Amino acid sequence: MTSVDADTLVLLRDAVGKHAARTADGRAVRARRSSLPGYTPAELTIMAEQGWLAIGLPEAAGGLGLGTVAAGIVAEGLAGCFSADPFHGLFLAGRVLAHAKADTDMLAALAGGEILPALAWQEQPQNFRFPFSPITMLSADGTLNGKKAYVAGAAGATHFIVSATSSSGLALVLTKADAFGLSIHHDFRADGTPMGQLALAATPGVILCEGEIVETALRAALDETSVLIAAELMGHVDRMMALVIEHLKTRHQFGKPIGAFQALQHRAVDMFVQQRLARAVLDTTLARIDGLNDATTRGMLAARVRARLNDTAQYIIRESIQLFGAMGITDENDLSLHVKRCLSLVGWLGNSVEQRGYYMDMAAPLGAVPNGRD
Amino acid sequence: MPADTIVDWNEMAETDFRRTLRDFIEAECPPDLRGYPHRFPAQVSMPWYKALHRQCFIAPGWPVEYGGMGLRPERHLIFIEEMEAAGTPWLHDAGVRNLGPAIIAWGNEAQKAFYLPKMHAGEHIWCQGYSEPSAGSDLASLQCDGRFEGENLIINGQKIWTTSAHVATHIFALIRTDRSGKKQEGISFVLIDMSLPGITVRPIENLSGHPDFCEVFFDNVTVGATCILGEPNKGWTVARSLLGFERIWAGSPKRAFKVLLSLRQQMEERGLLTSDYWRDRLAQAIFDTQDAQDMYAGFADLVRTDGAVGIEISALKIWSTATFQRLSELLLEVAGTDATLAGEGAADLLAPYYESRAPTIFAGTNEVHRNILARSVLGLPKSA
Ligand SMILES: Cc1cc2nc3c(=O)[nH]c(=O)nc-3n(C[C@H](O)[C@H](O)[C@H](O)COP(=O)(O)OP(=O)(O)OC[C@H]3O[C@@H](n4cnc5c(N)ncnc54)[C@H](O)[C@@H]3O)c2cc1C
Numbered sequence: 001m002t003s004v005d006a007d008t009l010v011l012l013r014d015a016v017g018k019h020a021a022r023t024a025d026g027r028a029v030r031a032r033r034s035s036l037p038g039y040t041p042a043e044l045t046i047m048a049e050q051g052w053l054a055i056g057l058p059e060a061a062g063g064l065g066l067g068t069v070a071a072g073i074v075a076e077g078l079a080g081c082f083s084a085d086p087f088h089g090l091f092l093a094g095r096v097l098a099h100a101k102a103d104t105d106m107l108a109a110l111a112g113g114e115i116l117p118a119l120a121w122q123e124q125p126q127n128f129r130f131p132f133s134p135i136t137m138l139s140a141d142g143t144l145n146g147k148k149a150y151v152a153g154a155a156g157a158t159h160f161i162v163s164a165t166s167s168s169g170l171a172l173v174l175t176k177a178d179a180f181g182l183s184i185h186h187d188f189r190a191d192g193t194p195m196g197q198l199a200l201a202a203t204p205g206v207i208l209c210e211g212e213i214v215e216t217a218l219r220a221a222l223d224e225t226s227v228l229i230a231a232e233l234m235g236h237v238d239r240m241m242a243l244v245i246e247h248l249k250t251r252h253q254f255g256k257p258i259g260a261f262q263a264l265q266h267r268a269v270d271m272f273v274q275q276r277l278a279r280a281v282l283d284t285t286l287a288r289i290d291g292l293n294d295a296t297t298r299g300m301l302a303a304r305v306r307a308r309l310n311d312t313a314q315y316i317i318r319e320s321i322q323l324f325g326a327m328g329i330t331d332e333n334d335l336s337l338h339v340k341r342c343l344s345l346v347g348w349l350g351n352s353v354e355q356r357g358y359y360m361d362m363a364a365p366l367g368a369v370p371n372g373r374d
Numbered sequence: 375m376p377a378d379t380i381v382d383w384n385e386m387a388e389t390d391f392r393r394t395l396r397d398f399i400e401a402e403c404p405p406d407l408r409g410y411p412h413r414f415p416a417q418v419s420m421p422w423y424k425a426l427h428r429q430c431f432i433a434p435g436w437p438v439e440y441g442g443m444g445l446r447p448e449r450h451l452i453f454i455e456e457m458e459a460a461g462t463p464w465l466h467d468a469g470v471r472n473l474g475p476a477i478i479a480w481g482n483e484a485q486k487a488f489y490l491p492k493m494h495a496g497e498h499i500w501c502q503g504y505s506e507p508s509a510g511s512d513l514a515s516l517q518c519d520g521r522f523e524g525e526n527l528i529i530n531g532q533k534i535w536t537t538s539a540h541v542a543t544h545i546f547a548l549i550r551t552d553r554s555g556k557k558q559e560g561i562s563f564v565l566i567d568m569s570l571p572g573i574t575v576r577p578i579e580n581l582s583g584h585p586d587f588c589e590v591f592f593d594n595v596t597v598g599a600t601c602i603l604g605e606p607n608k609g610w611t612v613a614r615s616l617l618g619f620e621r622i623w624a625g626s627p628k629r630a631f632k633v634l635l636s637l638r639q640q641m642e643e644r645g646l647l648t649s650d651y652w653r654d655r656l657a658q659a660i661f662d663t664q665d666a667q668d669m670y671a672g673f674a675d676l677v678r679t680d681g682a683v684g685i686e687i688s689a690l691k692i693w694s695t696a697t698f699q700r701l702s703e704l705l706l707e708v709a710g711t712d713a714t715l716a717g718e719g720a721a722d723l724l725a726p727y728y729e730s731r732a733p734t735i736f737a738g739t740n741e742v743h744r745n746i747l748a749r750s751v752l753g754l755p756k757s758a
Contacts, residue, residue: 115469245752245753245754248752248754249753249754249755256755257754257755259754259755260754260755260756260757262745262748265744265745265748265752265754265757266741266744266748268748268752268754269689269692269747269748270744271745271753272689272747272751272752273689273692273693273747275703276669276686276689276690277665277666277668277669277689277693280665280668280669280671280672281665281668281669283668283672284668284671284672289579304661304664304665307657308661308665322375335718353632353654356653356657356658356661357650357653357654357657358653359661360653360654360657361654363657363660364647364653369634369635369637369638369656369660370458370631370634370660370663370664370667371631371634371635
């Protein structure tokens with residue numbers, strides 16, 4: 001993957017920013033809670049038209065080949081309209097297909113928004129450890145049996161990419177959403193968007209790939225999507241910070257703006273320090289991630305940025321609510337939309353404890369800790 | 375100063391530059407002086423100082439005509455990085471580091487000609503006399519008194535926390551020479567020979583047991599008015615102009631990386647790496663440090679493109695110094711009761727603990743940095 005030139009990224013950031021400013025509608029986000037599929041058809045159309053669905057897909061398959069760095073900018077910018085959905089789910093599915101060297105027609109259809117695949121890999125709430133062996137089985141007759149959980153984008157999906165244990169180890173199997181024996185139950189996340197649980201009973205499917213490539217493809221796609229989630233979290237962190245700093249300047253108590261109290265100034269600065277730190281790690285990661293061929297380096301980088309953004313988001317949420325006072329715990333305050341969205345993201349595809357475990361699994365065999373020289 | 379072969383250190387390829395420094399350190403820096411988190415007495419580290427002097431490496435930030443390397447800030451950072459990575463001994467170098475650039479910027483020709491070569495050669499060892507018992511963070515309230523008498527300035531009063539004063543030959547001090555106006559406007563920047571009658575130095579032992587800083591007393595110390603750097607009563611401006619580059623150095627995560635290595639080693643030796651709990655704690659420590667490195671590298675890039683760092687750099691100082699402290703505390707946790715023992719050398723678990731107490735205080739306390747960020751970056755109202 002060649003590096004993307006800086007101007008392209010600037011234009012992209014600008015385009016997403018404008019889109020978010022134009023479409024941000026907290027009332028609509030609230031009204032849509034606990035409904036399917038959790039986004040509007042118009043949002044999906046815009047993402048396809050703008051090329052955002054194609055952004056991370058290889059050029060050979062009709063994609064833009066701009067990589068995770070560009071997708072990260074989209075995800076971060078979409079925090080401006082409170083949620084990047086269904087961007088992550090489609091990116092995850094697209095990347096896993098690309099890494100699994102899937103048929104290019106399918107990727108082209110995804111880039112155009114004509115098919116909406118969803119990756120169904122997870123089965124347990126804490127599955128972020130490799131190697132893993134799915135309980136879902138691919139039988140010799142080519143049918144799937146088992147359960148999948150936490151499938152983002154399941155509502156609205158046209159296809160599922162299912163990881164399963166097969167006679168040759170692992171397989172990725174493509175099924176249609178309306179395939180025989182497949183049923184979906186929807187749970188709703190903190191922000192009211194759905195997450196699917198699949199039950200598969202003698203469900204027919206087509207094998208996309210089998211053997212070692214399955215785990216390679218899954219890990220690569222999960223790492224990249226983890227970075228994307230980190231990028232969206234960064235967008236929420238920045239917006240929560242802007243809200244809270246504004247509040248500190250305008251809310252008066254004891255005859256002065258509360259931001260004049262040094263106790264609060266220092267808390268705000270500590271939040272700023274974390275914001276700045278998270279930004280540095282995200283920038284570094286985005287600049288490096290697409291050029292990495294080595295799975296270990298990539299995984300370690302992804303784990304680190306994800307843990308930093310997870311922790312920063314939680315911290316900024318906690319402090320923001322406190323500094324807002326009672327207004328901080330109202331749903332009416334737009335802060336709440338960012339809070340709920342962050343809560344829907346931090347525990348998905350590896351919370352911080354899982355990320356650190358994942359990192360140590362990779363780092364420990366290397367027998368060293370970083371020394372800051374390279 | 376030997377300058378027969380002029381090398382453009384800024385234009386040299388970075389890898390060659392680093393290699394030149396590494397080779398030089400390898401050849402010239404006594405191995406038994408490396409890796410210590412405190413300063414040695416001046417005579418012990420002097421061979422290394424002299425080697426740097428001979429090679430014209432002692433004052434990397436100075437212009438070449440004064441015997442410096444003329445390094446641009448980003449190259450200067452690399453220079454510091456290499457020195458820190460090799461664990462070269464801390465020097466009594468407030469002179470070349472802080473005073474030299476001030477003399478070059480503010481000094482008259484006579485001052486430049488007299489002070490710079492001697493400082494470069496290690497003949498003069500300088501210390502920085504700013505802080506006083508009642509003037510710490512509020513430095514401008516300093517009181518150490520200077521009274522003009524004809525051509526002379528008579529100094530009475532006290533400085534404190536003066537690093538290296540017990541080994542120094544000279545002190546550059548901020549002296550109150552006018553009490554009539556705003557407190558920043560009556561301060562002079564004075565260059566003082568410490569062998570003059572009336573100066574007493576009392577070393578102060580710090581937590582780790584090293585006398586690193588001192589009290590300095592002035593009792594009718596008489597210096598010529600030519601010892602004032604810049605104009606009389608304009609010393610505050612001179613002192614302020616020195617702050618820029620120190621700030622990124624103060625936020626270097628290198629010290630935390632060193633603790634990280636000890637942490638890893640201690641956990642391994644104590645068989646803790648199989649425990650999920652300790653693995654998680656180590657991963658947190660790695661992330662905190664590695665993330666600081668990303669932030670540091672981002673600011674170093676800014677130095678490269680803009681030639682300077684903005685006020686935001688305070689965020690790095692706050693995070694790196696706090697991380698250094700947290701890691702040093704984790705090291706004690708890992709060691710259990712062993713952490714109660716005073717050790718020596720590599721087994722000295724308390725050394726990083728002690729060492730990490732100071733950086734949150736010097737170069738502007740972290741609270742003062744928070745005040746600056748609150749006002750200048752977040753734009754919060756003037757503090758209540
Ligand atoms: C290792 C070391 C070496 C040093 N070397 C030198 C040297 O060579 N030459 C020299 O001149 N000085 C030196 N210093 C002194 C250093 O510059 C001062 O320690 C520093 O400026 C802080 O002053 P103080 O120690 O008097 O603390 P104080 O200013 O008294 O501060 C005490 C506490 O109050 C806090 N505080 C103060 N004001 C505020 C405020 N407005 N808002 C919020 N909190 C506040 C501080 O953050 C700190 O926590 C050195 C210090 C150390 C630790």
